Amino acid sequence: MRTKHLLSALFMAGALGLAGCGDKPAEESGAVIRIGSVAPLTGPQTHIGKDNENGARLAVDEINAQGLQLGGKPVKLELLGEDDQAEPKTATIVAQKLVDAGVVAVIGHLNSGTTIPASKIYHDAGIPQISPSATAVAYTAQGYKTAYRVMANDAQQGKALGQFAVVKMAAKKIAIIDDRTAYGQGLADEFEKAAKEAGGEVVAREFTNDKATDFTAILTSIKGKGADLVFFGGMDPQGGPMAQQMKRLGLSARLLGGDGLQNVNFLKLAGADAEGVVASSPGLPIDSMPGGPDFRKKFEAKYGVIQVYAPYAYDAVYALVDAMKRADSAEPAKVLAELPKVDIQGVSGPVKFDAKGDTVGGAVTLYEAKGGAWQVLETMK
Amino acid sequence: MDIFTQQLINGLVVGSIYALVALGYTMVYGILELINFAHGEVTMIGAMVALSVIGILMGTAPDLPGLMVVVAGLLLAIPACMALAFTIEKIAYRPLRKAPRLAPLITAIGVSIILQNLAMLVWGRQYVSFPAVLPRGQHEILGAHITDLQIVIVVLSLLTMAGLWLLVERTRLGRAMRATAQSREVAELMGVNVDRVISATFVIGAAIAALAGVMVSAYYGLAHYYMGFMLGLKAFSAAVLGGIGNIAGAMLGGLLLGVIEALGAGYIGDLTGGFLGSHYQDVFAFFVLILVLVFRPSGLLGERVANRA
Helix, strand or coil: CHHHHHHHHHHHHHHHHHHHHHHCCCCCCCCEEEEEEEECCCCCCHHHHHHHHHHHHHHHHHHHHHCEEECCEEEEEEEEEEECCCCHHHHHHHHHHHHHCCCCEEECCCCHHHHHHHHHHHHHHCCCEEECCCCCHHHHHHCCCCEEECCCCHHHHHHHHHHHHHHHCCCCEEEEEECCCHHHHHHHHHHHHHHHHCCCEEEEEEECCCCCCCCHHHHHHHHHCCCCEEEEECCHHHHHHHHHHHHHCCCCCEEEECCCCCCHHHHHHHHHHHCCCEEEEECCCHHHCCCHHHHHHHHHHHHCCCCCCHHHHHHHHHHHHHHHHHHCCCCHHHHHHHHHHCCEEECCEEECECCCCCECCCCEEEEEEECCEEEEEEEEC | CHHHHHHHHHHHHHHHHHHHHHHHHHHHHHHHCCCCCCHHHHHHHHHHHHHHHHHHHHHHCCCCCHHHHHHHHHHHHHHHHHHHHHHHHHHHHHHHCCCCCHHHHHHHHHHHHHHHHHHHHHHCCCCEECCCCCCCCEEEECCEEEEHHHHHHHHHHHHHHHHHHHHHHHCHHHHHHHHHHHCHHHHHHCCCCHHHHHHHHHHHHHHHHHHHHHHHHHHHCEECCCHHHHHHHHHHHHHHHHCCCCHHHHHHHHHHHHHHHHHHHHHHHHHCCCCCCHHHHHHHHHHHHHHHHHHCCCCCCCCCHHHHC
16 A cells, blocks of 8 residues: 555656646747757667767757757757666666656667667657667658658668678678677668578578677587678677687688677777678768768867767757757757758768658668778768 | 587587686585675676786787786786675675675675676776787687687686695695585684685685686687676576585586587577577576476585585
8 A cells, every 4th residue: 555655656746747847848948958869878888879979969069059049049959868778678768767857859879779669758758869870670660750860771781781792792601690689680680681682592590699798609500501601780799709709710701790890899809800801881981971071070079089870970960950940949849840851961961861760862881891990892872 | 520519619618717707606605605696796807907907018018928918917817806805705794694694695786786886987888808919829629629718718727626626625724614614603613713714715716706707808808897797697507507515516517507508509599490599598508507406406516405504
């Protein structure tokens, strides 16, 4: 009985808190517009998460410095950074927290596995969400009018990777490993489809998880099947040791991965064994982005080396602000109505959304690790 | 066949690391009946300290041979972990020695979380990579690849286990440890300084953990503030599998768990026709653990609890 009272008291408090938020839309309460930014800020993917937040923060600081006017009044943007620990469970908690805090939009989350569960909460609250880096097809396939992304999705990326593996890398026997996250699995599925279409044979489909460091068992089994290419759908903390263990086991197969591997940290973790690894990244290489070199200068002056998605987080903020300017308001409903019309020249190229909320004409670039750096192989459209 | 040999080697290497960590769990349990959940974190601290030392040495004296740098890292990590375990025991467990058994168990979990977060503050949240300073020799045995590092890990583990066995069976300290394990009160009456024996148990376990930590990070090429958790869980399972409280059991349990995992992950997909994939690796290992415990509740080499008490 006592628990029940406590619960209802908590519920009341929560309801009051919510009501309090609803009473004063950000616009009128002192011209501060709150935008959420969610990414893992603790755990194995911290470096990538912080990168996203910094990208968004750079954009917010710039826009504030230029001065933004909505509805004839000057407004200031405030970025609320939250940590979803790359955990779907935590993602929904922080999503609710941001909604309760009265944010008008959210830039995030980083992983597909967290973006998708959180998207329901933003959808129910009616606030726009632009993910800089979630690439799982499922994210925008839910029919939510609030879900957008600025990066090519896994279907686009997996297709490019599958074709590249078979056509350009001449892979005949392909082994596929994924880390069972929405991102890893989605990418691996799309890769498998495209590779088979292009005429490659998939000899093994193995699985791991996003905390594992030991892949010797599955790699040995793959070796036994005579694979000449190993595709990994997952992130760099797994990819690094995987590259090392492949060499150690004497696998002659090449390692191919998606944007989860295409970052500085992978090169550090794999060390000398990174040599020859091929990985893709949606969009253009930072230096061939229209605004790339400029962005790099601005970013590195403030936050250090760019990990991977910072330009996209930056573009996501500008896309959002473009919609706000079109609506001349920061009210979520009005911004949502304008988001499909967004058309800006971002750092990563033109940012436009299709009817589903996917980015139009996302390019995918392939890189090879050579001499301790990622070298551009080619860009596929 | 060569694939099977390779899987066996993979399993033995990981298993010997599990075994080393499992020793720390089992020694403490044997004496205090306490599951020291912070032990996995002590392993992690060992790896982190060694990596820091290696990093500093490589920065200041880049001409030193790689092997020497790693040994220096290890030699500093061991006393660091020993001091850490001594402190943990003194601060977190000793005051609770007369408390109900659940209290020190909860404390152990608390210590584990504190250590994880401390490590996160000190070494950051990123994966720290193990510099490629070790020789990268490779050999082929029966069609399977084995590296120098793997041989060193297995040999060093076996030597450590043999050393520990000698210590427990053949020295005065070992006899005091066994006496304390049998009955703390009687050992105390016979003039054994129980406090010192318990401290020594923690410290020895930590020294072995430091070695295991350096091995793990060298083997996988990385270290991370979170790495102690899963490693500790696996090692604890290995100790239970072998019979917790039993030193030979921890060694056997560790090696077995490593091999079962490797074979499980390597063959489960093919054996079940793709119905169960390699992501069932952990499930497979823990399923064996449950099976063993159903038929032998005190583990493979464990004594019956009724006889001990």
